[in-house]
Amino acid sequence: MPHIRVPVTRRERQREATYDEIVAAAEELLDEGADLSLRAVAAKMGLTAPALYRYVANYQELVDLVAFELDKSATAQWAAAADRYPADDPAARLVVAAACFRNWALSKPRQFALIFANPIAAGDTDRRDLLTVSTSGHFFTDLIWQVWELYQFPFPALDELDPVVREAVLEPLIPAKSEHIPIEDRGLMWIYMRAWSALYGVVTLESTGHCDPRVIASGQLFRATVVDWLEPLGLAAEGDRLTKVLDEELATAR
Amino acid sequence: MPHIRVPVTRRERQREATYDEIVAAAEELLDEGADLSLRAVAAKMGLTAPALYRYVANYQELVDLVAFELDKSATAQWAAAADRYPADDPAARLVVAAACFRNWALSKPRQFALIFANPIAAGDTDRRDLLTVSTSGHFFTDLIWQVWELYQFPFPALDELDPVVREAVLEPLIPAKSEHIPIEDRGLMWIYMRAWSALYGVVTLESTGHCDPRVIASGQLFRATVVDWLEPLGLAAEGDRLTKVLDEELATAR
């Protein structure tokens, strides 16, 4: 018995369609530059506000819903760009995906903030669970895994890791497609976390605007961060080729 | 003639006191776990909401006001901790300040978000100016300058930098106490930007909770990021001593 049931009855299909409409209305709202509000979403659908409470328990759940879907469609966008490079060139794919992520974050800062800068309280397990299934997280983990399969860069052994971190890489809560990574190779997850932290950092800094606008426009801060990560990922030999790929992708932004 | 006038008349003193009271009320509100609202601040001061419009033009300006003051008092806190190490040991001071910044961000996530994750639109020059005078930015730049004075780590020459970045380091808009840095040494600002970007990244990731809570608790992600920056700052030889200082400071958080 599958855990996620595919909608069969007419009512279930209708309900599913309404969820899609909610997300669509929310995306329109964000694209118009307005901020996401439950009432505005309802109005745009031709409903009254309380009607939405048949679909989400509260405002936070609405935000999480559209954040999840936005993340999904944005990731699909980056993945499509990465697919311009062959499957046996995961390094190029990773670099391109990172650059796309950055360009997207700059062009849609409110969407970025909704997904990646939305505070998650320490005790809130429900919202953290949502993070665990985040599409972008799975996407980037998988790319790093593919890079490792090809380049075999070093990563810490399990007994080298801090005990608490060891637990975390063995039983991950964070978004990561780690099932197909052998348990003894889970030290790789530590590399993923560190690389993601670095990527997340620059992109957040640039997207929120806490940075000199000229530096953002130049793309040099982002570029330097990515270049610094080529060596730890075993891509030093490919450096020149990959920075060229990176620069090409960054140039598409302006 | 000084640009910032010291309040002389009775009215001006009164007005200044009211600003202080506004900030105090806002801080109380945040500490209580409520979110910052103009009406709530007014109510806590025994005023009606429209009265506050005699002091701030709109809500955003209120936010910026308390963000600026919060940044100032938080920085004072980190500086006091750094002062536990002698003035001729700027490396230890820098490490301690970074750790304090991180501990503060974890213990006061709403305050952190207010100051450092508050989106600044690309065109908004007024709010960007506020950023320029941010206390924490000046504080960290000055520390890195002091570290350089002692350890003389390498930094890019002006003609090695991207032209746009060169402009940015010569005429900085970002928060940085760069006046006393000789023009030919302004490449140092690039190191500052990169180091700040790295620090900002991990701390934002941890403070907003977009990370495995166990990893946050372990402090290893932050530790690794700081350790990676010892070498570029010419502190490789001092590595053992400084990581010990770092670990001691991190231990005070739990």
Add this chain to the structure above:
DNA sequence: CAGTTTCGTTAACACTGTTTACGGTAAACG
């Protein structure tokens, strides 16, 4: 003292999220 600036008020508007009680309609069941 008269005039003016400053600081606060009340009232109102247009929005938020959320709960309540109430219908109507469509699916499900005997």
Add this chain to the structure above:
DNA sequence: CGTTTACCGTAAACAGTGTTAACGAAACTG
């Protein structure tokens, strides 16, 4: 087939939010 039940929407209301307008009193200024 008819009856029942569950679902989906409504209107009304409450407690909030930021913001503007018109007005009054008190405090400084000539």
